[in-house]
Amino acid sequence: MSSHQSPGMDVNGIPEQTLIVLPGCHKCAHAMRHLYKQGISFTAVTVFEEPHLLKQVPLDFRIEGMPLFYSNETYYPYKDIIQM
Numbered sequence: 001m002s003s004h005q006s007p008g009m010d011v012n013g014i015p016e017q018t019l020i021v022l023p024g025c026h027k028c029a030h031a032m033r034h035l036y037k038q039g040i041s042f043t044a045v046t047v048f049e050e051p052h053l054l055k056q057v058p059l060d061f062r063i064e065g066m067p068l069f070y071s072n073e074t075y076y077p078y079k080d081i082i083q084m
Helices: 026-037 051-056
Strands: 017-021 043-046 068-071 074-077
């Protein structure tokens, strides 16, 4: 961890395990339940609460839509989340 990196945050200031969701999104709710059942800890944030997070997502992943799971400096779309 660099001297400018907060505990629990990556070098970009994103929580280490983040699920980016949209309010009312059924796939987002399913992804949250799935991660919880798998014992994977995460911080859920909406794109409206933290719009800067979405700006950091590479276009290839933004096209996939929500939810997006961010872990170890890698983004995972819904189809990969439900395989975890």
